[in-house]
Amino acid sequence: MTDYYLGVDLGGTNIKIGCFDAEIKLLGKTSVPTGAEMGPEAVVERILSGAKELLNEVNVPLADVAGVGIGTPGPANYAEGIVIKSTNMPKFKNTPLRDMIGKNGLGKPAILENDANTACWGEFAVGAGKDVADMIFFTLGTGIGGGVVCNGDLVRGAGGNAAELGHVIVYPNGRKCNCGQRGCVEAYASANSTAARAVDAIKAGGKSTLEAVLDKKGELTSKDVYEHSDAGDPLAREITEGTAEALALICVSMLHTTEPSTIVFSGGMIAAGDSLLSRVQHHFQQQVWTLKPEPIEICFATLGEDTGIIGAGALAKHAREQGKLA
């Protein structure tokens, strides 16, 4: 019998499911609408039928599936596999999702994990961090998610909520963050905050080629800001430098916390390419303690849109090896 794994990435809009062999090679994948408004039982039913159809397609008998990894937005009690609540799925309240999908659904052991952690684990297991033991991971999207791998394992913390890196404070008494704190890195360097800082700068009287875009669309995106920055607009350039500097500051702090070999950035904003990466690297070198003992690589994620399912599948394998599937 060969061991296979299923990886489930449960998002507010779509559920993605992947089937993997023992080396976490993706054999096939599927995506179905979440239908969160119908409630947890109906969502789980979609996951179960989607998984069974996928196994049929890739010719893997359910009996050969060794474990299921499930990535979900928090907050959750990950040790018990329970989703406490969910902004995108309001009917999920204290939902025992791990067991509904795992032992009571497919009849397989499973693990439930924060979706930023599963994405992190995917990059660590088979992506940009596959050759290292210590890695820091950021997703740059509407917010900033994070993951920390230390000595070859995820750092989960006392209540399973460690590595909320977006809410590490980089500027005391700085911009208000959605979490209620001030000066979080998310309030400066997420895609939304990068765009919001540009809008604020223009409304405060700053001159920029972005003004015309803002007048036309009534809003800006981080893509607009990076395009105008690349074209040489000084205000846009100041904003993107601010994004890079905030990210560099948290990289320096994380270096001195867990000494990663690799720091990986993922998410929609990495489409900005070198305009983002080389500037983070530049500010990092400006800020970091010059006597650091080991070189550190700051790079982009490599797995693309399948990171979530790959990470969930890889985490199921890892948890099984540790005897931690339930």
Ligand SMILES: [Zn+2]
């Ligand atoms: Zn915050």
